Amino acid sequence: MFDWLQLLSDPNARWILLGSMLLGIGGGVIGSFAYLRKQALMGDALSHAALPGVCIAFMLSGSKSIGLFLIGAAVAGVAATYGIGFMTRHSRIKPDAALAIVLSVFFGLGIVLLTRIQHSGSGNQSGLDKFLFGQAASMVRSDVITMAVISAVLIGACALLFKEFKLLSFDPGFARGVGYPTVLLDQLVMLLLVVAVVAGIQAVGVVLMAALLITPAVSARYWTEKLGVMVVLSGLFGALSGIAGTWISASGNNLPTGPLTVLACTAIFGISVVAAPKRGIVAKRVIRAMARSRLARESETERLRTERGEQAL
């Protein structure tokens, strides 16, 4: 408890907590649209694909500025989505393989570039490794502010375009018919995913950022059948895991933030799987048992009725 208070009294730690909370909300919100569009692993692919973009941005500029990384990652992300789309549209490669190909080849390229940077020994490369797993505690105040602002923009964009995204995820054909620019909206969802990934790079790392985009959304789906509620819940779950991960990581044991956040997220998911109403394991067992007994009862009454009918004849 003492740690907790101390943490809150440190302004830097407060900023970091706020930042990871916003990041969690942003990831959860945009992630639920990706999940509903059956593109849950897109976040995984995009976060891996961001690595070469970030490396190239670093090589060109020589500085560790999150703004430049954002641009680099966005370019790489757009290239990745285009590549996946091209393969699935123009060849017999199936979407899952296209995703895996883009993910591994882009990441391979990123590793090549990363090792180039390390071997060429340019001064401040050391921080670049942190991108793999994230270290929230090592962030400076300006990084946190940037992260918070990006996440806030992300959340704002989703709030503004909620109705459009909803229709796009549910029935893209109809959305086109109504006159929505579906291709543009599609790209926008991808771009927002990239933005979430980039925002999370320093805090969670590229490898595990995917979890923040997937797990809260899947957990939220267990609790509700309404999209609005699901998005809010997903954001809430993301925020909770962001706070928990950062707090444990910052309270002195020097564990990387990314995995801790992911585990917090997974714990929420576990609770949802077991306890959620209707879809949870417990609820399902009950429903199945009820169906069995109802079936037995119905066929029993049916039998009685026919017997009675025969007697009447």
Added chain:
Amino acid sequence: MKPSPLTIRNLSVAYRKKPVLRDIEFEAPEGKLIGIVGPNGAGKSTLIKATLGLIPRLCGEVSIYGEPYARQRRRVGYVPQRESVDWDFPTNALDVVMMGRYGHLGWFRRPGRKERAIAMECLDKVGMSAYADRQISQLSGGQQQRIFLARALAQDADLYFMDEPFVGVDAATEKAIVALLGELKEQGKTVLVVHHDLATVEEYFDWLMLLNETIVAFGPVERTFTPEHLQTAYGGKLTLLGRDERSALILG
């Protein structure tokens, strides 16, 4: 007395809450072509899949020639719906037909010259021997369906299950399938066919099962294919037209 090719007792299947099949009980007669018809979602495909153990049953017993299915696999042939597989799979028509022999080969034997000969013969029966080397993605829908039929023939079974073989096929294929069904019947085999086109029921089948969650009627076509039974199976979705009611049926 010889046991029936297929006996099902007390079979029920449920997805989630909703029962899809309830208290299915019937005994299929030997050497008949049996059509299974019913509205969408009546559980026609589910009945076949549950019989073959491809989906879990809530309860029920299935016996084939008097014994459980696991012991009679070689006597059963199965034609799944055409969309159930990926036709981009890297293989050719002959190879797909040879897959019908895998059940007879046991664990380690590989298909050899004998299997190839059987497969060619079956391809010939469906009029597809000219396409043996063709990659399967380059075949038309009807040709793909005929490949599936040839594969079922290669299984050399006594009891066949066919799931919607007439869907999306050209006239030539439809004719080929009908001819094949006739030939199977002549050899004394029993065939259950999930069907959707009421207009052709009388022409194609000897026996009919009207299914809608439960069995509405089961028996020879003359007795089961009546407006009353159809009305019960299809509910209000069926409109009967014309003077000769039984030949002009339209689904509305």
Added chain:
Amino acid sequence: MSTFWIILTGALVAASCGIVGCFLVLRKMAMIGDAISHSVLPGIVIAFLLSGSRDSLFMLLGAAALGLVTVFLIQWLHRSGVQSDASIGVVFTALFAVGVILVSLYTRDIDLDLDCVLYGEIAYVPWNTIEIGGTDIGPKAVWGIGLALLLIVLIVGAFFKQFKLCAFDPALAAAVGIPVALFHYLLMGLVSVSTVASFESVGAILVVGMLVVPPATAYLLTDSLSRMIGYSALVGCGSAVAGYYVARVLDASISGSMVCVAGAMFLLALLLSPKHGVLVRQWKQRRFARERSA
């Protein structure tokens, strides 16, 4: 000599992943490879902590167990109504996170380097050799992966028809009495084995790349399954060799370069494959149109 061992290791990894990868790609389970290659990490670490040795056998067992746990969890979630790709994402990130935390917690006791885990250090392969009766019989990694490859070739060879039917039409496979679930887990076991055998030397990402990229390349080049497997192994070996020299020139990660070369080969096949190449098809259509109009 060390060049030879490095290239050999890369080629063996590429061949074993290339073979099992074909079935993954055909069963539309490419991302399962990604999942398994990440989630074996906790298995390796736990095996290491329990046995206290870097003995490959323990690690192999630990990782294979975790690989199967991964697949089981993914299937269970999928069956309970979660989309399959989302269940993959949930499971592997969680297990990988556990692995990373274990490594960080026991970082003093383990000389498993986190970076190595991800992108491997194939360059160290030649220095970690085994000796039998005092004679050096070559790097440990080569033996490990060689054995894995042998196992894969034997099992896939013996049960080729079952694997094929399960990939093409699992319903029929089940109907004719092939134990579909058994072969599913056998395949997943082989994926785990090849992942684990390759893991320490080439890293998770090279494994994912080699599991998917060469099979996809081969998929574009041929219409026969047995040829597809052969081509896939060849493409993998080719990119291992070429990737090594590219890495030498660039002074960069060897395994990363191998994946990049494989990616380049895939791109070539995608555009120029005689049957399925995008450019070739366009060119054929254009010629056809010209002939029609002429």
